[in-house]
Amino acid sequence: DSGVTQTPKHLITATGQRVTLRCSPRSGDLSVYWYQQSLDQGLQFLIQYYNGEERAKGNILERFSAQQFPDLHSELNLSSLELGDSALYFCASSPGTAFYGYTFGSGTRLTVV
Amino acid sequence: DQQVKQNSPSLSVQEGRISILNCDYTNSMFDYFLWYKKYPAEGPTFLISISSIKDKNEDGRFTVFLNKSAKHLSLHIVPSQPGDSAVYFCAASAAGAGSYQLTFGKGTKLSVIP
Numbered sequence: 073d074s075g076v077t078q079t080p081k082h083l084i085t086a087t088g089q090r091v092t093l094r095c096s097p098r099s100g101d102l103s104v105y106w107y108q109q110s111l112d113q114g115l116q117f118l119i120q121y122y123n124g125e126e127r128a129k130g131n132i133l134e135r136f137s138a139q140q141f142p143d144l145h146s147e148l149n150l151s152s153l154e155l156g157d158s159a160l161y162f163c164a165s166s167p168g169t170a171f172y173g174y175t176f177g178s179g180t181r182l183t184v185v
Numbered sequence: 186d187q188q189v190k191q192n193s194p195s196l197s198v199q200e201g202r203i204s205i206l207n208c209d210y211t212n213s214m215f216d217y218f219l220w221y222k223k224y225p226a227e228g229p230t231f232l233i234s235i236s237s238i239k240d241k242n243e244d245g246r247f248t249v250f251l252n253k254s255a256k257h258l259s260l261h262i263v264p265s266q267p268g269d270s271a272v273y274f275c276a277a278s279a280a281g282a283g284s285y286q287l288t289f290g291k292g293t294k295l296s297v298i299p
Contacts, residue, residue, distance in 0.1 A: 074228060076228070105286065114191075114274060115274065115289040116289075120286055176221075176229045177228050178228045179228050
């Protein structure tokens with residue numbers, strides 16, 4: 073158990089729908105990062121939050137949004153889903169004050185049918 | 186535009202021998218490099234890292250080498266064990282950007298044969 077909790081582990085939904093992925097960071101970590109891993113692709117950075125505020129944005133589609141709440145958990149919202157959004161979505165956390173690498177959760181596998 | 190490249194999708198090594206995984210990068214702003222290991226159905230696990238001010242970092246059986254002039258890094262595993270069989274991701278960060286977002290390669294699947 074890495075200490076980073078992601079729910080749900082699996083999600084199957086139809087095109088056009090909206091889903092919410094949830095992440096609870098490791099205790100004490102202030103930064104949360106979201107990554108997407110599509111088939112045959114490396115992990116692609118989507119967005120980072122630090123202590124409730126957006127810190128950096130990567131290749132995140134306009135149909136996707138995220139937020140970090142006062143208790144530091146984060147949610148990634150994916151809307152108007154397309155087949156190509158099927159992927160593994162990973163959340164990671166770090167202390168935020170120094171960088172020694174992230175701790176990743178086990179991911180949410182999203183399948184859009 | 187792939188800024189971090191792992192050109193070998195897979196590698197097979199005999200147990201007890203050395204495994205060498207390679208990674209190339211193009212962005213000269215990268216100043217921190219990491220290797221992650223990933224087993225199926227699990228998230229990536231941090232393995233070892235190296236700052237751009239060093240050219241070598243060692244942790245037990247794992248050593249990472251950095252050649253800044255060639256923009257190349259490698260991970261050596263000696264001796265290789267069956268439990269090392271996993272996908273290995275190289276990642277890089279431009280920490281000076283203040284975000285610590287990582288740019289990952291596509292991974293190399295290592296198979297250690299008993």
